Structures are given as C-alpha cells and as structure tokens.
Amino acid sequence: MALARLVCRSISGVDAPEVEVEVHLGTGLPAFSLVGLPETSVKEAKDRVRSAILNSNYKFPSKRITVNLAPANLPKEGGRFDLAIALGILLASEQLKCHEILQFECYGELSLSGELRHVDGIIPCALAAKEQQRQVIVCRENAHECALTGANGVVANCLADVCAYLQQEFTLPPAEQDVTAAIEASSLDFSDVLGQEQAKRVLEVAAVGSHNLLLIGPPGTGKSMLAERFMTLLPNLEEHQALQTAAVYSVCGKQRSDWFLPPYRAPHHSASAVALVGGGGKPKPGEISLSHHGVLFLDELAEFPRQVLDSLRQPMENHHVTISRAANQVTFPAHFQLIAAMNPSPCGHISGSLRRSTPDQILRYLGRLSGPFLDRFALAIMVPLLPKGLLAESQQGAKNKIETSAEIKVRVLAARSVQLTRQGKLNHYLSSQEVNQFCVLSKEDAVFLEQAIDKMGLSIRAWHSLLKVARSIADLQQQKDINKAHLCEALNYRAMDRLLSSFNC
CATH class of the missing domain: 3.40.50.300 (P-loop containing nucleotide triphosphate hydrolases)
Structure with a gap:
C-alpha cells in the first residue's frame, strides 16, 4: 500500500481555503474513486488524469485508487485539482519521488495529452500560498495573475515538465507579468x-x-x-x-x-x-x-x-x-x-x-x-x-x-x-x-x-x-x-x- 499527500486550494467567495489531496493505492480490483464532496467537474478528473498520465509516458497503476479531497465538508469544483491528483498518483506509485512536495501548490486542468490549461481563481490561491511561503506551479495562461501577487511561482506547459522539475531534472521559468499587453490610453476628457x-x-x-x-x-x-x-x-x-x-x-x-x-x-x-x-x-x-x-x-x-x-x-x-x-x-x-x-x-x-x-x-x-x-x-x-x-x-x-x-x-x-x-x-x-x-x-x-x-x-x-x-x-x-x-x-x-x-x- 502507498499513500501520497499534496496541498491545493478550493475557492469560496474570494477566499482560497486549503485542500489536502490524499491519494491511496490499495489492493483489490482496479478502481478509481474520488471522495471529499467533489462536484461533477471534479469527478470527471478521473478520465482526464488517466489519459494525461499515459500520454506523458508514465504507467497508470492497476490498483484500487482512492483520492480524498479534505476537508470533506468543503465543496470542490472545477478542474483545478487535476494536476495535484495526477502527481499524487505518480508519487503513491513511486514513479515520481519528491520529499518536499508539501512545499509546492499545483494548479492546472489537464488535457488528455497532459498539457496544462487555465483555471479560474489563481490570485486568491497565490496570495494564500505566499502567506504560507509555498511555491506555486501554474500554466502559462495563469502566469500573469500569479506574478501580480508577488508569489514565488513557476510556469509549466505539461505534466511531464512538472514531474521533471520536482525531481530536479528540469528548470521551470518563473511566473512573470505580461508586459506585452498594450494598454490603451483613455480618450475621454x-x-x-x-x-x-x-x-x-x-x-x-x-x-x-x-x-x-x-x-x-x-x-x-x-x-x-x-x-x-x-x-x-x-x-x-x-x-x-x-x-x-x-x-x-x-x-x-x-x-x-x-x-x-x-x-x-x-x-x-x-x-x-x-x-x-x-x-x-x-x-x-x-x-x-x-x-x-x-x-x-x-x-x-x-x-x-x-x-x-x-x-x-x-x-x-x-x-x-x-x-x-x-x-x-x-x-x-x-x-x-x-x-x-x-x-x-x-x-x-x-x-x-x-x-x-x-x-x-x-x-x-x-x-x-x-x-x-x-x-x-x-x-x-x-x-x-x-x-x-x-x-x-x-x-x-x-x-x-x-x-x-x-x-x-x-x-x-x-x-x-x-x-x-x-x-x-x-x-x-x-x-x-x-x-x-x-x-x-x-x-x-x-x-x-x-x-x-x-x-x-x-x-x-x-x-x-x-x-x-x-x-x-x-x-x-x-x-x-x-x-x-x-x-x-x-x-x-x-x-x-x-x-x-x-x-x-
């Protein structure tokens, strides 16, 4: 049996309460269950995560997988937990090793190919992570918002890049503000x-x-x-x-x-x-x-x-x-x-x-x-x-x-x-x-x-x-x-x- 724990965050209003993502691989018939008051969009992460892991050249374990999103009384919605769930499965199956995983917060919806997609509510999450002195891993579309908060953030394009970064085999660029966006001066007077x-x-x-x-x-x-x-x-x-x-x-x-x-x-x-x-x-x-x-x-x-x-x-x-x-x-x-x-x-x-x-x-x-x-x-x-x-x-x-x-x-x-x-x-x-x-x-x-x-x-x-x-x-x-x-x-x-x-x- 193997167990992995990661940190992520949900959205409640404009606050970002902490969510602990626990992944357990047990014996028995192969199954994948999500618990912890997940909404439909979170439950659908099972199929996205499975395809993303396989298409990132990792093995999806043929075991009884249980993912718990704690606390159980806090509603979870959206695809923001995809990346954390995928990393938890890889850690629990010992395909990925990172002893300091609790010092990171990962946000991103996974595509079937393993690429990271934009999620809403990054700014409250990055501000909360900054208070806890954790590093934030986001996709390129969320980099600008993450950089606005002054949080220690890095940008990844896909699941494979994140895994290589956590094993210190690859360096991810820091999150920076988008200075190329043209700001139109107001013509009103x-x-x-x-x-x-x-x-x-x-x-x-x-x-x-x-x-x-x-x-x-x-x-x-x-x-x-x-x-x-x-x-x-x-x-x-x-x-x-x-x-x-x-x-x-x-x-x-x-x-x-x-x-x-x-x-x-x-x-x-x-x-x-x-x-x-x-x-x-x-x-x-x-x-x-x-x-x-x-x-x-x-x-x-x-x-x-x-x-x-x-x-x-x-x-x-x-x-x-x-x-x-x-x-x-x-x-x-x-x-x-x-x-x-x-x-x-x-x-x-x-x-x-x-x-x-x-x-x-x-x-x-x-x-x-x-x-x-x-x-x-x-x-x-x-x-x-x-x-x-x-x-x-x-x-x-x-x-x-x-x-x-x-x-x-x-x-x-x-x-x-x-x-x-x-x-x-x-x-x-x-x-x-x-x-x-x-x-x-x-x-x-x-x-x-x-x-x-x-x-x-x-x-x-x-x-x-x-x-x-x-x-x-x-x-x-x-x-x-x-x-x-x-x-x-x-x-x-x-x-x-x-x-x-x-x-x-």
Whole structure:
C-alpha cells in the first residue's frame, strides 16, 4: 500500500481555503474513486488524469485508487485539482519521488495529452500560498495573475515538465507579468462636454469624497457623458486595492487590461438582482463586487426594477455582500461608488412645451425609487438643457476656456491627500463618531443646518451626508473649517428632494 499527500486550494467567495489531496493505492480490483464532496467537474478528473498520465509516458497503476479531497465538508469544483491528483498518483506509485512536495501548490486542468490549461481563481490561491511561503506551479495562461501577487511561482506547459522539475531534472521559468499587453490610453476628457459647469463641479466634489451621486435631467443633456468621464478624475489603485479587485475578477475568470485602474461597470437596466448583487446556485460575484474600489454606473435608474435597486441598500452601507445558500455562505467585497442617471419624468421633461406627462404620471414614475434608496445618495443635481446659442457658438470654431480632466484631477488629488493625512480615509467613509470629530460646526452654522434639515424633511443619514459633503467642499478649497458657504453648497446638491417636494410627494 502507498499513500501520497499534496496541498491545493478550493475557492469560496474570494477566499482560497486549503485542500489536502490524499491519494491511496490499495489492493483489490482496479478502481478509481474520488471522495471529499467533489462536484461533477471534479469527478470527471478521473478520465482526464488517466489519459494525461499515459500520454506523458508514465504507467497508470492497476490498483484500487482512492483520492480524498479534505476537508470533506468543503465543496470542490472545477478542474483545478487535476494536476495535484495526477502527481499524487505518480508519487503513491513511486514513479515520481519528491520529499518536499508539501512545499509546492499545483494548479492546472489537464488535457488528455497532459498539457496544462487555465483555471479560474489563481490570485486568491497565490496570495494564500505566499502567506504560507509555498511555491506555486501554474500554466502559462495563469502566469500573469500569479506574478501580480508577488508569489514565488513557476510556469509549466505539461505534466511531464512538472514531474521533471520536482525531481530536479528540469528548470521551470518563473511566473512573470505580461508586459506585452498594450494598454490603451483613455480618450475621454471633461473638455468634451459643453457647458454643464455645475454638474462638473458636483462630479469634482463626488470624486474628492467618494460620495454617491445622482444625475437628473432631460434626455441628451450629457448625463452619461459626464459619468463616463468621471473615471478620468480618480487616482490609480494602491497595490492592496488592485489585488483585492483582481481577486474578484480572477474568481470570475475575467481579465482587465490594467489592474491598477479603478474598475468601471455600467450594467443594462434589465439586469436582475443576482446580476447586480451576486448569487446563483454556485455563488459568483455580481456587478457591485466587480466594481470593488471603483464605480458602478446605473443609467436610466428608474427603469431598473424597484426590488433590484433596493437590494443595493445594504451593500452600499456595509461595503460587502453575504450570499447565503443551504450548502454554504460566501461573502464578496463591494466597496463601490454609485453614480446613477435618470430622467425626471416618463417623457423626460417636467416643464415647458416638451412636457407630456401629468403630475400623477410623474409621481408614479418617481415612485419607482424607494425613499431609503434615494436617501443613500449624498449628491443629486439637475442637468439642464444647454442655453440657446452655446451649440452654434461651439460649431463656429469659438475657443471657450473649458477645463480638462487633468486640471480638475490636480485639485481632486490635493483634496484627497488632505483627507488621508487628517483621518486616513475619504470623507464618505467617516463613521458617526468621526463625523463629530472632523466635521465640527460653529453654533450658528449647526442651528442653520438643523433648520434646513427640518424644513426639507430629511433624515439623520442626510444630516451626516451633508456634513461629509461640506467637509469635501472645504477640503477642495483647502480650508480647515467648514463654514456656512460650504453648507449652503451641500444643501444645493439635493435636487431629488426638491423635485419630490414640488410634486407634493
């Protein structure tokens, strides 16, 4: 009888719990059994492993083979265990000798010829292996993701190469980042948008404090253009943030051209709650997790089903989402900034000759958005039609001074630096205790804000949101204290509250 033990990892959410692959060769009729709660894709590894071993010029033992994937209560799926199972069989049959096999973690799906194929979720596995100071063996397609983590990884093309490497008969190249992939520079710029100076100002404030923003206005006023260009104001991700985001994409099997750019997701309004939040029989991340440390843009907000939007309320507060199923429970990160755009009425207009909707129709349209959901937007602004003459003037070659994204970004980065130096986080993420500490008002200003809150019928959450926005405005102006002018500007960015009040909603 012979026994071999190797280390591999499964995927649970964005975590990579350790799995011990045990292979036992016993006497009896030839058989191959897999135990340890394997999914169908793992059970099918028996045929792949058998063919890969034979086609790599090794003998497949004619014994009773038992493969145990421990712990038994952890579900295993995918072809990530193929390479470890094949190596375990070769070790147990003494065709391969490696006394330090527990210092390696092997990931790869085997083809029938013995070549290694890509598997999902390499980044969480490589990060966990790095903590345990183990070397990772991956295929060429996973080399870039492995190298991103800084783990000690090597790249193999086939099972025979891995066996030769473990017996110190062959040297495998280290995993390196793919520097040949061309990164396209963004051609978007705020100077592309005519007018809308107030909307640009609000986007600048939103970028400074990472506040959630709602753009309201008639069709064709530039709401979507402004939201797309918002990304040009944000700094690149820190290394730990980029790795967290990359881990989510790795679990989904997705790739990004530049891991250090904040992600930008813009799902269609027909998306389901599972598509946005995540879930499924085997829970996968949704759009809010794919927007981790980035921006989620919801265009045509009122066209989303109400229950879908309400499912975002808790992740917007907790910055993570926990998906519970009968078999297991997984948690995905969801640290995103929400930007949304919508028309103020079914016809797109609320005044003038273009308005075709009655007040009741407008109320029903706005009623698709629940009050608690709207309360989570710290900023809301009306994006009006352009004044007459501006389009004609721009088409005649007139050169108006329009700020570029680069000029605005300088102010944003300076204001963010002030926040990080003062409190270690952006203003939107201040707790109630930190709001009391860093958003101090004079007695007169505090009374003024309380009266405004009472008159507008806003909640306590809105009180804290206004203080955080005022703090961001003060930081943008490099001022230490919040004054009445900052509070008035913050109150001016409550367009949805005024819109609902105008229709007695």
